[in-house]
Amino acid sequence: MIKQHSEISNIAIPTEQQHPISMYLKIWLLLFVLSACSYMVDYFQFQGLLRWTLILAFMFLKAGLIIMVFMHLAWERMAVKLLLFVPPLAILVFIALMSSEAGYVFISRIVSFVNP
């Protein structure tokens, strides 16, 4: 069994991730707190700009922790990070296009259907 163990670590050395369990537990706790915070945004019924800012802030913090620590991206090479973060920029362009299109559709609906 011990021999097998050492064989495995020999095979796995180049890309394997070794971190203390306590790091995962800390991130886990942090994710819990952040989720609780984003739930509180709704529970206390914050409205307007404050609500959207808080929702987005907690969302990006949680997403960042999951990608960087749990998915180990923080320890990957720059080439891998670029592979994953450059293509989604196209999505941002698409979101901008679609939100301007939605504004146009909304105005058209108001003009054509709501007050004839």
Place this chain on the structure above:
Amino acid sequence: MQNDEQSKHNEAKNASSWQSVTNDWSADKQSFDMPWGKLMMWIFLLSDTFIFSIFLTSYMNVRMSVTAAWPNPSEVFALTIAGHHIPLVLIAIMTFILITSSGTMAMAVNYAYQGNKKKTVYLMVVTALLGASFVGMQAFEWTKLIVEEGIRPWGNPMGANQFGAAFFMITGFHGLHVSAGVIYLSVIAKRVHQGKYDHKGYHIVEVTGLYWHFVDLVWVFIFAFFYLW
């Protein structure tokens, strides 16, 4: 040994430089120094990112362009437990369950690399069970919305007709991902238990973990944009 440590340190520092990108792509070797399955999973997750982004973008487009009032998710997803009316309570529980399952998965990957097979299998099974309970709660939520609230993809009694279409498509597709993840986890946990990776190394556990964390990641966005917004 000292030299070894030093070169390891330099290597780690260089791995995040722009020079390393040029080196990785121009050297006469494979560009991404990782197991084949892991790279393929990353590329699959990138494509999946596009699919979920398109769903969420279409939801944004619909929500911005409707003239009828959008149903208030805080009220739609509220539950009355023991006489208390609590907004979004089931969704909050589902969120905590998914985050917990991500935590157990991360530890399973860690134990796999330590070569601790027993704990790896145990944590993977716990992850799969948490995922299954998530799907169960989602089924309960769907049933309540369809049967009691009368929400349909083409209309609902609370407001904008497009609410149901966006809700069922986005959460349905995510639920499908969770269900697939539960099956994937169970299969890999069984194979780890059978000792099929004893000689290949346990990278497969990390690959499975990537998929599972991605499912959690998507939920973070759905929770923010659909339930809280």
